[in-house]
Amino acid sequence: MVIQHLFPVFALILLGVILKQRGLTDARFLAATDRLIYYIFFPAMLFWKIGTADQRFAAQAVPLFLAAACAVGVIYLLSALYIWAMKVPAFQAGGFSQSCYRFNTYVGMAVILSRLGEGGVAQFGILIGGVIPLINLLAVATLIWFSGQPSHWRARLRLTVRAMLTNPLVIGCAAGLLFARWVNTLPAFLENTLRLGVSVTLPLALISVGGSLTLGSLKSHLTLATVGAAFKLVLLPVVGYGFLRFFGVTGTDWGVGLIFLALPTSTAIYVLSSQLGSDTDFAAAAVVVSTALSFLSLSAALWWLHA
Numbered sequence: 001m002v003i004q005h006l007f008p009v010f011a012l013i014l015l016g017v018i019l020k021q022r023g024l025t026d027a028r029f030l031a032a033t034d035r036l037i038y039y040i041f042f043p044a045m046l047f048w049k050i051g052t053a054d055q056r057f058a059a060q061a062v063p064l065f066l067a068a069a070c071a072v073g074v075i076y077l078l079s080a081l082y083i084w085a086m087k088v089p090a091f092q093a094g095g096f097s098q099s100c101y102r103f104n105t106y107v108g109m110a111v112i113l114s115r116l117g118e119g120g121v122a123q124f125g126i127l128i129g130g131v132i133p134l135i136n137l138l139a140v141a142t143l144i145w146f147s148g149q150p151s152h153w154r155a156r157l158r159l160t161v162r163a164m165l166t167n168p169l170v171i172g173c174a175a176g177l178l179f180a181r182w183v184n185t186l187p188a189f190l191e192n193t194l195r196l197g198v199s200v201t202l203p204l205a206l207i208s209v210g211g212s213l214t215l216g217s218l219k220s221h222l223t224l225a226t227v228g229a230a231f232k233l234v235l236l237p238v239v240g241y242g243f244l245r246f247f248g249v250t251g252t253d254w255g256v257g258l259i260f261l262a263l264p265t266s267t268a269i270y271v272l273s274s275q276l277g278s279d280t281d282f283a284a285a286a287v288v289v290s291t292a293l294s295f296l297s298l299s300a301a302l303w304w305l306h307a
Helices: 002-021 027-051 055-060 062-085 090-101 105-147 153-165 168-182 188-198 201-212 218-246 251-261 268-275 280-306
Strands: none
Touching (some): 027 105, 027 188, 090 105, 090 268, 090 280, 105 268, 201 280, 218 251
């Protein structure tokens, strides 16, 4: 059962690695693919899934969102405490913080689609519609703080807010939530267009994830990257499990929550680290370690659902 749902996801990630090694893809192709996914296809998918979701289920997703948000908040604070206690260098602190709680949306969508079907995907879309803005706020604020640029707190705040409001995934989620509230249905020709258009999103995204994995700087950053993966793949699921129970999450939302908590860290930490003056070599190492170890955390989550 576990292999049935995880094998297609990790097979496509491995295909991305092989294609890159064989020279069938390169950095230029992957950069263009990432832009298409990030700015066009994935926001369109989020808009479609959230905007046409059954609103009865959307109202029921509040406990799931509260559980996820509380878990992310706790891990963020614990990672900040670790940065302070262990004196993590400022150049790596922002990337390390992200690696502890930021999640790979593409892997999540693929696993949930395989295990929970379209209903699970819709609930996951509603969940990340609320969680993505929170995570972007925490990530950008932390990166800007440790980068020291700009120096004035008001300028940092403006940069944080602008980065959050212009995030394509945030825009796609917000547009979907508004559409769901006021319209909630699409004409058949638009529904079919979106279904056909976004069908390329997850395969391309997973191949791109594989192509972006690099072992070049892994050795020198292995210890800190492993600590980040432990926060993300062990501590976050444990804390999140408690919050799921506390808020009374059940049914499909329970499955979505477990898979959400077990996801590897996002490749977006590399992009943000590059843009906001953090260590991109560490970010790359963190993505490799988290992605590899997430097979274990996702297997545990799927086993728990099946048990």
